Structure formats: structure tokens, C-alpha cells
Amino acid sequence: MLNARGNGRRRYRPLSEINVTPFVDVMLVLLIVFMVTAPLLTVGVPVDLPKTEAAQLTDEVEPLVVTVRADGSIYLQESPVAAEQLVPRLVAVTGAKPDTRIFVRGDRRIAYGKVMEVMGMVSAAGFTRVALLAELPEPATPANPKP
DSSP states (O other): OOOTTOOOOOOOOOOOOOOOOOHHHHHHHHHHHHHHHHHHTTTSSSSOOOOOOOOOOOOSSEEEEEEETTTTTTTETTTEEEEEHHHHHHHHHHOTTOOOOEEEOOOSSSHHHHHHHHHHHHHHHTOOOEEEEEEEEEBBBBBBBOO
């Protein structure tokens, strides 16, 4: 078969253009996925505030609980402890693992500063997973309407 030049062979030139349409399609889909999921990633703030309706955190290992009662006394789990003995007892109980989860509970009638002082002592000891505990609100019933 002869072509326009008169020789019998056809010349195929390689295509030197890159088709970017599939690449752009994939990038747009990824952009949409990230735009939808990014706001959902910021929901899990590691601070629990009083009377929250957030879901409870579940951990495989039971966390330690430090409680500050209304009279100012401090408890580690269920045993009373002096403020100056709190950090050494925490270090002894956790085996000096700074990634142990520690919850701090404070009576609602105690000054906020006292709870923050206890949290500061625990954080200054090198524990990185310290959080406040809150009580979940009671569900609204006809006899107990929400204010």
C-alpha cells in the first residue's frame, strides 16, 4: 500500500503528549475526600469537660484516676494520698511509663484552680496523656425535662 509520499511503509510517530485528564480526575476525587474527612478528624479533643454528651473513650488498659474531693483531699484510685506524694506514687504505679492514661476528676464545688494544680503536677512529672473526667448528663425524660 502506497502512502502520499510514494513509499510502501507507513510511519507511526510515537505520541509525545501525556494525557493528564485521568490524573486530574484522580486528584479532584482525592481533594473532595480530604475536604470531607478533614473536619471529622478534629472532633476528638483529648479534654473532657463537665456535662458533655460526647461518647466515652474506650481503652484496652484501665487508666489511673486521680480524684480531688470537695474538701481538697486527693485520692489515687480509691486510696487517699498527700499532694506531695502523688507524683512518686504515680511513678511507682505506672512503672515510669509516661504514656499511661491518667484521668483527673474534680468535685464540681471545688475551685477550678485546685484541679488544674493537680493536673499540672501530673503533667510536670512527665505524663503526657492526662485528661479531665466529666459526668454524662442524664437523658431527658418527661419527669426530668432538659433546661
